[in-house]
Structures are given as structure tokens and as C-alpha cells.
Amino acid sequence: MPERKEVKIGILAVQGDFGAHAAMLEQLGAKTAEVRTPADLEDCDGLILPGGESTTQLKFLQEEGLADKIVKFAKRGGAIFGTCAGAILLAKDVKHPQQDSLNLMDMTVVRNAYGRQIASDVVSGPTTLKNEPLEMVFIRGPVIERAGPGVKVLAKYAGKPALVQRENIMAATFHPELTDDTTVHEYFLRLAGTGAKQPANGVKSSS
């Protein structure tokens, strides 16, 4: 187990592969909590928005009052990591088709950009997080078409950003939780452990 102060990560458990994220984080020694109500987020250092269906998840966030709570959590400096559907929820602009979002990352995301399930694949791409290429599982994945100023690209696939970070917010278009490689989650845990210093701001609302 890596040594670090125990970090508690909430995982949005509305719908999707929240169990796979929990398994990986627990393997790294973090505490996890399923988040279904605003109260569940109270004492978390970080929050994961897992893969799943972004339309389903978004409806739930809006109806249960969780959307506002998550935005406040981010402004307070809480670390957030969205994978696939989670990345779509974080993006400022969502295309194909247009969809509302939490607007926490200045980027444009195109949904289902590779096509339907038959185009889903396991690939690899270069990353700044380690020397070898990062294995990436894409499942009906989106593409980051535009990353705004100040958005750091931590990994790429086919020339497009696949893992990005801006201050306390991270987003991946693939599923690191479906691999045996813990690199990305370790990076997120460090971010959550040292968080609360650099709240996300400066993303201008388009609405």
C-alpha cells in the first residue's frame, strides 16, 4: 500500500461502473463512499463521476439537487475526476447532440464520437504520467475536440487529448478503472490529498 493520509473519495453511484472505480481506489488504500444524495458528498476529499450513460446521470443530478452541490464542491477545491460519461458531464460544451453539463472544465466534447459499441476498443497512447504508453479502454467513448487555455493534456490517443486536467478537475475519455494500471487513479488520489488549494475558477458560464 502506498503511504499517504487516508483520503475519502465519493463515487457517484447513480448508474454506471462505480463499482470498478471503488475496487481500484480501495486497492490503493483510499476510503470510498457511494454518492446518491447531496449529503453523501459532505466529508469527501474527492469525487469520481464514473462511466455510464451521461443522459441518465445528468437527469438524476439535476433532479436530486446534486448538480449544484457538485459545482460547489469543485469551487471549494474538491478534486473531481470524470471518466467517459463523467468527462461529458464536466465539459463546458457538449456536442452530438448538444447536452447540458456541470460546466467545470473548459473543453468541447463530442459524444459517441467513435461510433457505436462495435467501435469500442482497447488501445494505448502516450502520457506524461509515466514513461510507457497508457492502456486505454474506450467504450462508446467521446472525443475531446477542444481543450481550452489552462487545460493540461496528460495523455493522448490518435492525436486528441484523452486525459486532461485543470487545477482540481480531471477528465478522461477512456476507462482507467477497467484496466490493471493504477497510474491515473494514483495521480487523482494525490490531487485529492493535496487539494483545496486551487479551486477551479475562471471557466466562464456559457448560459
Add this chain to the structure above:
Amino acid sequence: MEVKKPNGSGNGNKGSNEWRVKVGLAEMLKGGVIMDVTNAEQAKIAENAGACAVMALERVPSDIRKEGGVARMASIKVIREIMKTVTIPVMAKVRIGHFAEAEVLQALEVDFIDESEVLTPADEENHVWKHDYRVPFVCGARNLGEALRRIAEGAAMIRTKGEAGSGNVVEAVRHMRAIVSQMKKLTTMRDDELMHEAKELGAPLDLVRQIAKTGKLPVPNFSAGGIATPADAALVRRLGAEAVFVGSGIFKSSDPEARAKAVVKATTHFEDAKAVLEAHEELGEAMRGLDVRQMEEKDLLSTRGS
């Protein structure tokens, strides 16, 4: 929380990339509701209500029961319209053993294929060899033996058969309890007892040994067949279903939109009775439902394919 890695098919391609993305999509559907729809308009209602996927079929199971005749793969035109209308994954059903229908649906690029007992079986002995496809398959099961045979054939998701189109949850409960308790039993057995147990179950030994170790199926385990109310959805979730399929229960009720939303809510908050109560408020009448005990053997769908 549960620990599960989406790999291990019990077949030669254990952990292959193709297998990983097939089980991966099943993982993405966990915690959600997959709704039966027969046209694009219903698909839109399902998506708006928060369904995580839709199942395209020609007639919902309760109509198949009523009208009789041969139930086949849905019309391509209808499936295509549904695929164009919604952004959530679109599943479609093929008859048991009808690999040519399955190839057609793969060519159409549906996201998931359900080799389903709800349609009239095309083969009374053999199922489709699902490893041959890039598109993932879901299959029904009444017990652990069936579930493991389907997984060995390449199913990336298992669902209880229940008794489709009955509006009666009793069979789904029976099947989910059977699968879960048979898995629990395996975890208590000695290594030298597993071969006999595999023989009794009619399941491949390597999968039996795997369950003995993990206590869980190597693929997501969902529930289907007779789920008609929010509390039904909460019930099967509590018994171990990781997501639910709702067929006739939504579009055969008096209030499809409200009911679809309510079932989604109860499925997410399955452990929170207050939320399930809220889901039940202001609902109209559920579908009428059938007493499975009064039905004749020939009318049961769940006994097809084993």
C-alpha cells in the same frame, strides 16, 4: 463495495481486448433500467425518463402472449429509427440459436444483442456461439448452471429470465435467489467437491472454480421478467440484481412516462424505502398481471432454452 474486474470468460479468449470491451459496456449499464420499446416514440420516452438503454422488439412480451404466432427479431426499419432517435445504447432481441439474425443485428451495429426466450426459439438445443461476435450478448438464466453455460458460450451479461409479459415478479425472484444461493454454496465447497458440483450444474469446471473463489459471476448479473412496479425493481436489486430490464411493465401500464421515471428512481435508490415510496406516489395502475401458477406449461416463456 463490490470488487469486480471485467474479464474471464471461461473460454479461450479470457481477458482478450474484445471480451473486455463487451463486458465493459455491460458494466456501464449497472445501476440502470433497460426498457423494452417497440418504436422510436417509446424509445424517446424511455430515454427522457432516464433509461440507460432500450431494447428494441416487435411486440412487448404481454402482446406476444396474447396474440401468439411466431415472435422474431424486430423489423430493421424500426430498430434503425430507434437507433437514430436516442443516444443511449440500443439492444435488440434474436431468437435462441438464430445466429443469422444475430449476424444481421451485428451488421446493423446495434450495441447489444439479447438472445431471448421471449422470442420463439429457432433452435431447441443450441444457443448462438457468442464468442464469434464483436457485439456483446445478454442471455437469460433461471439458475447458475444456465448462467454459466451462457457465459461459456460468450454472453457478456446475464439476466434472470423471470416470466416475461406476466407482470408477476415471482419467477425473477426465484431465478435471482437460485443464482445467488448456488454461488454462495460454491464458495463453501472444498476443491475436491467442485467437479461433482460442476457435473450437477452442467457447467464448465473452470467457471465453477472461478465462482467458488469470487462468489460472483464474471459478468454483470441483471434481472428481467415480470418487473412492473418501482418496488419490484427495488426487490430484485436487493436480491442481487445489478440493474433491471422492464418489458411490458412500462408501456402496458396506464401511465408509461410516470412509471418509467418511477422505476428508474427506485432502481437507483433501491436501499432507500423513502425514495421508493416517493417513486410510488401518484402512479396510476400497473399492468394487470398473470398468476404464473394458473398458466399452462406451454405458455411459459422461461422454460425455453436451457
